[in-house]
Amino acid sequence: MADYLPTSLARADTIAGLAKGLAVLESFDTERQRLNATMAAQRAGITRAAARRHLLTLAHLGYLESDGAYYWLAPKVLRFSGAYMATARLPRVVQPELHRLAARTGLSFSCAVRDGDFVVIVARSAVRESGDRLLAHGVHLGSRLPVHATSTGRVLLAALPDAERTAWLAGAELPRLTAHTVSDALALTAVLNDVRRLDYCLAVQEHELGIEALAVPLRDMRGNTLAALNVVTATNRMPPRELVAQMLPLLQEAARTLRPLV
Amino acid sequence: MADYLPTSLARADTIAGLAKGLAVLESFDTERQRLNATMAAQRAGITRAAARRHLLTLAHLGYLESDGAYYWLAPKVLRFSGAYMATARLPRVVQPELHRLAARTGLSFSCAVRDGDFVVIVARSAVRESGDRLLAHGVHLGSRLPVHATSTGRVLLAALPDAERTAWLAGAELPRLTAHTVSDALALTAVLNDVRRLDYCLAVQEHELGIEALAVPLRDMRGNTLAALNVVTATNRMPPRELVAQMLPLLQEAARTLRPLV
DNA sequence: TAAATTTGCGCGATGATCGCACAACAACCG
DNA sequence: CGGTTGTTGTGCGATCATCGCGCAAATTTA
Known part of the structure; x- marks a missing residue:
C-alpha cells in the first residue's frame, strides 16, 4: 500500500499512477493469485474504477494476463528479476x-x-x-x-x-x-x-x-x-x-x- | 535497443504514469545497470523531467536504489518473480x-x-x-x-x-x-x-x-x-x-x- | 419473475503531471 | 584564469490525463 507519510513534505515529486499501479501489481501474492477489479481495488486501497484502469494498463503492457474479468501475473514480470540477477x-x-x-x-x-x-x-x-x-x-x-x-x-x-x-x-x-x-x-x-x-x-x-x-x-x-x-x-x-x-x-x-x- | 511500443499510450483507459514508470524500470538491463535521469529518459523515450519524477517514485517505493544521481535495481524487484513463481x-x-x-x-x-x-x-x-x-x-x-x-x-x-x-x-x-x-x-x-x-x-x-x-x-x-x-x-x-x-x-x-x- | 447485488464503463470536473526555463555546477579550453 | 559550453536540479503555471460518480447491464439470490 502506498504510504506518503508527511515526514518530508518536499516529496511532491511522486507519480501517483505509478505508485498505484505497483500497489496493484503487488496485490498479487501467494494467497491471492487471481484478482478482479473489485478485489484489486480493496487490496491496493484505491477505487474500483482506478483499479480497473491500472489493471488494464498492466495487462496491455504484458505484465498481467486476463480473461476479461480476472487478472493474474504473466511471465513477463520475471524480466525484472532477470535484470536484477544479471546486474x-x-x-x-x-x-x-x-x-x-x-x-x-x-x-x-x-x-x-x-x-x-x-x-x-x-x-x-x-x-x-x-x-x-x-x-x-x-x-x-x-x-x-x-x-x-x-x-x-x-x-x-x-x-x-x-x-x-x-x-x-x-x-x-x-x-x-x-x-x-x-x-x-x-x-x-x-x-x-x-x-x-x-x-x-x-x-x-x-x-x-x-x-x-x-x-x-x-x-x-x-x-x-x-x-x-x-x-x-x-x-x-x-x-x-x-x-x-x-x-x-x-x-x-x-x-x-x-x-x-x- | 528495444523500443517500448508507443501504441500502449494511444489506447484509452491507460495510465500513462504507470506505463512510463515501467518503461523506466525496464530500461535497466544487462547492458545498462546504472542510469541517471538523462539516460533513463532517452532509454524510456520520455523527457528528462518526467524520468526524474518516475525514478524518484520508484526509489521511494523501494524498487530502485540511488546515490542521488544514479539509480540501480533494488532486490525488491524480486518480489514479482517470487509471486509469479509461487502462483x-x-x-x-x-x-x-x-x-x-x-x-x-x-x-x-x-x-x-x-x-x-x-x-x-x-x-x-x-x-x-x-x-x-x-x-x-x-x-x-x-x-x-x-x-x-x-x-x-x-x-x-x-x-x-x-x-x-x-x-x-x-x-x-x-x-x-x-x-x-x-x-x-x-x-x-x-x-x-x-x-x-x-x-x-x-x-x-x-x-x-x-x-x-x-x-x-x-x-x-x-x-x-x-x-x-x-x-x-x-x-x-x-x-x-x-x-x-x-x-x-x-x-x-x-x-x-x-x-x-x- | 422480481429484487438485490455486482460489474462495465461514459462523462464532465479537477488536480496531478507536463516540460519549459533558469540557476547552479562542472568541464573544457583558448 | 575567465569565458564558454554542456549537464543537472527543480520551481511554476497551463493543460490534459485521471478521478470517481452514477447509470445500465449482467449476474446472483429469493
Whole structure:
C-alpha cells in the first residue's frame, strides 16, 4: 500500500499512477493469485474504477494476463528479476560460494536481504534430494519470509542501529507461525541482543515445524552488514547443536571469503 | 535497443504514469545497470523531467536504489518473480520434472515461454559441475534470450499460426549472434517449417559458440503450445546427432507426462 | 419473475503531471 | 584564469490525463 507519510513534505515529486499501479501489481501474492477489479481495488486501497484502469494498463503492457474479468501475473514480470540477477553484484558473487557450500555439505544455503518486514532471498543453492523435497520446498529466489521468525531476518535486524531497531519493533506485528515462534517484542529484543553478541543466529522451528536454520551476517570491508547467509536443514536430520558445530565455521569462512568481493 | 511500443499510450483507459514508470524500470538491463535521469529518459523515450519524477517514485517505493544521481535495481524487484513463481501453474508443475531430467542425465534443462522477440526462462534445472560452469553460466530464471536463435524460441515460433508468424518475421531483426546464427527471414522460415514437421528443434552454436540445445513443445490437452522444454550442453561434450538420439526421447516423454498437468 | 447485488464503463470536473526555463555546477579550453 | 559550453536540479503555471460518480447491464439470490 502506498504510504506518503508527511515526514518530508518536499516529496511532491511522486507519480501517483505509478505508485498505484505497483500497489496493484503487488496485490498479487501467494494467497491471492487471481484478482478482479473489485478485489484489486480493496487490496491496493484505491477505487474500483482506478483499479480497473491500472489493471488494464498492466495487462496491455504484458505484465498481467486476463480473461476479461480476472487478472493474474504473466511471465513477463520475471524480466525484472532477470535484470536484477544479471546486474546486481551481491547475487553474482555470492551464488558460486553457496553452490560450493551445498556441494560440500549436501545442505541448502541462501543469501537474503531485508525489505521491510520480510527478508528477500537473493541467492540460493538448494540440494536436490532425489524424491524427497521436504526442505522448505516453496522457497524460491525472490521468496519473502517474515523477518522476525527467520535466522537471516534476525541477523539483519541485529545489525540495525538501536534507534532503527526500536522503531521497527514498535510497529511490527510478529505473527506466531509455529508454537516455537518468538512473537513478543521484548523476547525478540533479547534474542537480537544475543545475536549481536554471538554474531550468528540459530532459529529452530520458528518459521516452519521440523525446519531449523543457522545464519551469519555478510559484511563489506567497512563493516556494513549487506546481507545474511544461512543454511537450512531438517531438525530430525541434524540436531541444533550439531548444526552450529558443523556449519557455523563454514558459514563464517564463506562470509570472510566474500567480504572483499561484495 | 528495444523500443517500448508507443501504441500502449494511444489506447484509452491507460495510465500513462504507470506505463512510463515501467518503461523506466525496464530500461535497466544487462547492458545498462546504472542510469541517471538523462539516460533513463532517452532509454524510456520520455523527457528528462518526467524520468526524474518516475525514478524518484520508484526509489521511494523501494524498487530502485540511488546515490542521488544514479539509480540501480533494488532486490525488491524480486518480489514479482517470487509471486509469479509461487502462483503460476506452469513453473510449479514443470520444475520437478526438469530436476528429474537433470539428475538422470547430468545436463541442464529449461522451460521457456515467448515474450515478443525473446524467450523467458520460467523454470530451469542447471547441473552444477564442481569447478567448471562453462554452460550458459549467465542464464537465470527470468533470463531473456533471442527467440530466433534459440531452440526453445523456434519451437514457440513454429507453433504460431501462419499469419502471426509472418507478421512477426516481417518486423523482426534477427541479429547474427555467432557465425552459425540463421539471420535471414527466408532461411528462418524454412527452419521453422522443419521444426513443425519434426516437432522438435536442434540449435547448434546459433546463440553461443560451443553450445547446442534441443527443444520440444509443451502442449496442453487441447493441443495449444504453452511453452518449450529444452536441454543444453556443450558441443564438445556431445555431438548434435548423439544429443538428439539420447535426449529427444526423454524430452518428449517429459512433455507427454506434463501434458495433463499444465 | 422480481429484487438485490455486482460489474462495465461514459462523462464532465479537477488536480496531478507536463516540460519549459533558469540557476547552479562542472568541464573544457583558448 | 575567465569565458564558454554542456549537464543537472527543480520551481511554476497551463493543460490534459485521471478521478470517481452514477447509470445500465449482467449476474446472483429469493
